[in-house]
Amino acid sequence: MGLPLEIVVPARDAAATLGACLRGIRAAGFGPDEVVVVDDGSQDATPRIAQAHGARLLHTEGGVGAAAARNQGVAETTAPVILFIDADVALHGDLRDRILRFFAGHPEHAGLIGSYDAAPPAPGTLSRVRNLLHHHTHQNAAGDVTSFWAGIGAIRRADLEEAGGFEPGHLLEDVALGMELARAGRRVRLDPDLQGSHLKRWTLRSMIRADLLYRALPWSRMLLDPANDGAAAMLNAGRAGKVSVVLAGLAALGVLAVPVVPGPALVAILIAIGLLGVQNRGFLRLVRRRLGLAASVQAVGVLWVHFLCAGMGFAWAWVERFSPRGSSSPPRPPPRGA
Incomplete structure (x- = not known):
């Protein structure tokens, strides 16, 4: 047998x-x-x-x-x-x-x-x-x-x-x-x-590379592909994830605006990051319970990078699909463990 x-x-x-x-x-x-x-x-x-x-x-x-x-x-x-x-x-x-x-x-x-x-x-x-x-x-x-x-x-x-x-x-x-x-x-x-x-x-570099090039970008390509008929809208592509992507993007825009309007920009950054933490409070509670308060504070930064990469990957895929100048050549698959 x-x-x-x-x-x-x-x-x-x-x-x-x-x-x-x-x-x-x-x-x-x-x-x-x-x-x-x-x-x-x-x-x-x-x-x-x-x-x-x-x-x-x-x-x-x-x-x-x-x-x-x-x-x-x-x-x-x-x-x-x-x-x-x-x-x-x-x-x-x-x-x-x-x-x-x-x-x-x-x-x-x-x-x-x-x-x-x-x-x-x-x-x-x-x-x-x-x-x-x-x-x-x-x-x-x-x-x-x-x-x-x-x-x-x-x-x-x-x-x-x-x-x-x-x-x-x-x-x-x-x-x-x-x-x-x-x-x-x-x-x-x-x-x-x-x-x-x-x-x-993980290192910060390997996280950004993986979250942007090997997750967000191909995931977004599948989301935007009509042949998939919405089947890719699963797991972390729900409402909470979408809101988090918007908040991460707003915080990034605030960072870019600091040299021009430092006061309002800093306020916008704090509000966006604060709301990002609220939106992901269940995860932050898990981190605090498992790793402590200091780690939960650092986890907010990890969330910001993670969701910012998700937004950048979606924007990249959108340009590829709808812009006549968009490039459709994908990054190379990551080596095992990337």
């Missing part, structure tokens, strides 16, 4: 986190024979770590990206359900049995996705706050969604193959897969209790 569930982990230069990822997979109830690590041209010890943990190791041609690496990993498996885990995620609890029970009891669902936990271990306030923001977003989006998430995401093989797998070169290939499932009438459930720790360490 074949395996009922197998894991695919795409990895590129992931030596810093892959060991913890594979230990978490083992602790979640999976055997090494159920795990496929796809190395995408790593220059570090990633392949040796995968072999040391007994995982099946595949090699891509190098630098093909996470989508193509996942597709190659799927081709190596035979199980009816595939679980995708990012190489910087450490699973919690008895996820194996929970996932199998879900698919056995929900034949109408094609996929099941989880959430980062509320205790990100990466050092530094910025890393912890940014990872908590992703946790907060998923915790408040429980239920059926028109998306997929490959950080912790399981899918039936038949549905994955019917959708054509992950689209190589797409900057949000897992979200695009979820939208394809939605168009086919197949459902994906977000279970906020299906958790793992995000081990990623």
Whole structure:
């Protein structure tokens, strides 16, 4: 009898986190024979770590990206359900049995996705706050969604193959897969209790690059694409997010106006940032509870950068779509872990 569930982990230069990822997979109830690590041209010890943990190791041609690496990993498996885990995620609890029970009891669902936990271990306030923001977003989006998430995401093989797998070169290939499932009438459930720790360490530069180029811009392109028929309006594209984008933009305009009208500009900045905090008070309460008062104050700045990037990405995509001079050439997909 074949395996009922197998894991695919795409990895590129992931030596810093892959060991913890594979230990978490083992602790979640999976055997090494159920795990496929796809190395995408790593220059570090990633392949040796995968072999040391007994995982099946595949090699891509190098630098093909996470989508193509996942597709190659799927081709190596035979199980009816595939679980995708990012190489910087450490699973919690008895996820194996929970996932199998879900698919056995929900034949109408094609996929099941989880959430980062509320205790990100990466050092530094910025890393912890940014990872908590992703946790907060998923915790408040429980239920059926028109998306997929490959950080912790399981899918039936038949549905994955019917959708054509992950689209190589797409900057949000897992979200695009979820939208394809939605168009086919197949459902994906977000279970906020299906958790793992995000081990990623953020810098301000990596956050801006990821939030602008690899999230906001491709997300906005999908939102503005008539072919998607509004299916991309999910998760953090709701009313609260839109209001936060406007407030972040107003604060940025205030910063630009300081040299001209310093007094009114400073007042406008304070009002906009204050309202941004009020709009996201649930998240700030979470940060204060988990990381303390000082971190919650810093989290307001993280929110400002995050939503400012979202607004800039939407503006960029809008110009591309509606301006005759707009460029449609996308940024290159990020390296694994960006």
